[in-house]
Amino acid sequence: MPDSLPVNPLVNGVSAQPVRFRGGGFTVKRHPWAALAAFAALLAVWEGASRLGLASPLFLPPPSAVGRALAGMVTDGSLWLNLKASLGRIAVGWVLGTLGGMLVGFAMGIFSTARAVGVPLVSAFFPIPKIALLPLFILWFGIGEPSKFATIGFGVFFPTVIATCSAIDSVPRNLIRMAQSFGLPWRSILRSIVLPGALPGILAGFRITASIALILVVAAEMIGAEYGIGAFVLMAGNLMQTDTLLAGVLVLSLMGLAIGTVLSLLERRLLNWR
Amino acid sequence: MRLLVSDLTHRYDDLTVLDGIDLALAEGEILAVIGPSGCGKSTLLGIAGGIVAPTAGSIRVEGEVPDGCLNPITFIFQDFALLPWRTVEDNVALVLEHHPLPAAERRERIEAGLRGMGLWEFRKALPKQLSGGMRQRVGIARALAVRPAMLLLDEPLSALDAQTRELLMDDFLELWRREKTTALYVTHNLDEALRLADRVCVLSRRPGRIREMVTIEEPRERRQEPSAQAHLAAVRERLWHLMKAEAQMADREIARA
Ligand SMILES: Nc1ncnc2c1ncn2[C@@H]1O[C@H](COP(=O)(O)OP(=O)(O)OP(=O)(O)O)[C@@H](O)[C@H]1O
Numbered sequence: 178m179p180d181s182l183p184v185n186p187l188v189n190g191v192s193a194q195p196v197r198f199r200g201g202g203f204t205v206k207r208h209p210w211a212a213l214a215a216f217a218a219l220l221a222v223w224e225g226a227s228r229l230g231l232a233s234p235l236f237l238p239p240p241s242a243v244g245r246a247l248a249g250m251v252t253d254g255s256l257w258l259n260l261k262a263s264l265g266r267i268a269v270g271w272v273l274g275t276l277g278g279m280l281v282g283f284a285m286g287i288f289s290t291a292r293a294v295g296v297p298l299v300s301a302f303f304p305i306p307k308i309a310l311l312p313l314f315i316l317w318f319g320i321g322e323p324s325k326f327a328t329i330g331f332g333v334f335f336p337t338v339i340a341t342c343s344a345i346d347s348v349p350r351n352l353i354r355m356a357q358s359f360g361l362p363w364r365s366i367l368r369s370i371v372l373p374g375a376l377p378g379i380l381a382g383f384r385i386t387a388s389i390a391l392i393l394v395v396a397a398e399m400i401g402a403e404y405g406i407g408a409f410v411l412m413a414g415n416l417m418q419t420d421t422l423l424a425g426v427l428v429l430s431l432m433g434l435a436i437g438t439v440l441s442l443l444e445r446r447l448l449n450w451r
Numbered sequence: 452m453r454l455l456v457s458d459l460t461h462r463y464d465d466l467t468v469l470d471g472i473d474l475a476l477a478e479g480e481i482l483a484v485i486g487p488s489g490c491g492k493s494t495l496l497g498i499a500g501g502i503v504a505p506t507a508g509s510i511r512v513e514g515e516v517p518d519g520c521l522n523p524i525t526f527i528f529q530d531f532a533l534l535p536w537r538t539v540e541d542n543v544a545l546v547l548e549h550h551p552l553p554a555a556e557r558r559e560r561i562e563a564g565l566r567g568m569g570l571w572e573f574r575k576a577l578p579k580q581l582s583g584g585m586r587q588r589v590g591i592a593r594a595l596a597v598r599p600a601m602l603l604l605d606e607p608l609s610a611l612d613a614q615t616r617e618l619l620m621d622d623f624l625e626l627w628r629r630e631k632t633t634a635l636y637v638t639h640n641l642d643e644a645l646r647l648a649d650r651v652c653v654l655s656r657r658p659g660r661i662r663e664m665v666t667i668e669e670p671r672e673r674r675q676e677p678s679a680q681a682h683l684a685a686v687r688e689r690l691w692h693l694m695k696a697e698a699q700m701a702d703r704e705i706a707r708a
């Protein structure tokens with residue numbers, strides 16, 4: 178064989194061409210500044226529209242006015258006063274609803290009898306818009322705090338039951354069989370396998386119930402409360418103080434953001450094994 | 452420990468999966484069970500391990516439970532069945548937690564199991580950080596920590612690639628050289644059966660019945676030697692012939708259903 182023969186005839190031939198790349202697109206690229214820029218642009222347009230008189234400052238005050246109103250809330254102490262009231266209601270109502278919901282959810286997840294009784298009851302109560310029960314709770318518990326706790330707790334309870342029960346269903350059966358095959362007692366299986374295995378589903382439920390609690394606290398405070406961000410926003414609306422109103426809305430969205438961040442941290446800590 | 456299965460039948464609702472199985476496993480014997488998919492191999496193992504209640508028939512064990520044995524009949528699983536939220540060492544510790552052991556012995560068992568499988572450096576790792584082969588080694592270390600008298604292995608290497616399978620087969624051979632643990636080894640893979648088993652039980656398609664018991668005459672230690680190859684090839688031929696016929700008929704039944 179002559180050693181001048183090319184290894185690959187195409188290399189020396191006219192037909193040699195680079196392979197055209199065609200694998201682009203359909204992947205997610207990171208644009209860390211895009212969101213920030215869009216947000217800044219939105220604020221700028223809003224501010225500009227207000228300054229140029231395109232939007233009535235009475236109905237849509239510029240971001241700078243909302244910022245000033247927020248600063249005013251901080252200095253005159255109304256922010257803390259109202260925030261404290263709302264956070265306290267969320268905390269008590271959410272904890273009560275969550276504890277009760279997890280207890281019932283676990284019972285339904287583990288005991289067939291509890292499930293047979295619980296599923297129809299939960300299905301019947303779950304669709305009720307819980308705020309509709311506030312008037313009833315006011316009759317039962319009075320206009321004060323307990324009726325608000327009850328509304329929030331009740332609203333949180335049912336989604337927690339459902340999340341906990343389905344989280345237990347999603348614990349891999351093979352792990353439970355494994356534990357049984359090693360003779361682990363029932364309580365150990367519950368503690369070492371069912372509980373940690375259900376944790377991701379339970380924490381996912383927390384995200385849903387936290388936002389439900391936020392909605393319900395605002396609604397309950399609008400119906401009857403002296404303090405609280407919901408009452409504050411309603412009052413500002415009644416007085417046509419739209420800048421203060423929007424500052425209250427801003428506080429609410431910051432509350433939602435803060436709760437979400439706490440839950441994310443919790444998930445990262447507790448679910449680092451995923 | 453010996454295992455005696457007599458006239459075992461199992462039905463899931465009205466689906467009969469095992470029909471009249473008679474088996475006797477001698478002390479220290481390794482019996483491979485092969486058969487088409489769905490013929491009831493996992494069910495048979497589950498019954499032997501006491502996690503599936505048989506419809507009819509009996510399954511009994513005989514013989515002394517050795518000293519220090521905490522769970523005479525112990526499983527090794529195809530999907531490893533590790534707790535993803537526990538580290539390697541805590542996965543092994545799990546199966547000792549409900550036994551009243553002195554702390555030193557507990558530690559000693561965990562360490563011996565992990566060292567034996569070459570996992571000691573990885574004891575703080577989470578399962579997700581390990582390769583499939585390493586995960587199954589955790590499963591083996593966990594099984595060894597209870598010093599079992601009988602191992603039930605349900606396709607323990609099926610989820611692994613070919614090279615890892617070879618390495619783990621060597622681990623099993625080493626294990627069975629050290630401890631004479633009786634074993635029931637379910638597999639689809641003839642190589643595994645021919646490398647590891649003393650006898651091979653071929654089940655028919657569902658409802659699983661024993662088609663044939665094939666004894667591999669060559670001792671396990673000599674099966675790599677040239678003189679053993681003729682016999683092994685003959686056994687393989689026989690097993691493949693049986694398996695193929697059953698699998699083809701099972702396939703046709705699925706197509707008709
Ligand atoms: N818990 C169950 N309930 C109802 N049917 C089941 C159950 N477990 C298994 N089966 C059915 O019983 C038959 C035998 O199942 P089994 O898992 O024992 O088969 P196998 O021989 O291990 O199959 P494979 O080789 O696929 O692992 C299958 O048809 C399966 O669908």
Ligand SMILES: [Mg+2]
Nearest residue numbers: 492493494605
């Ligand atoms: Mg199986």
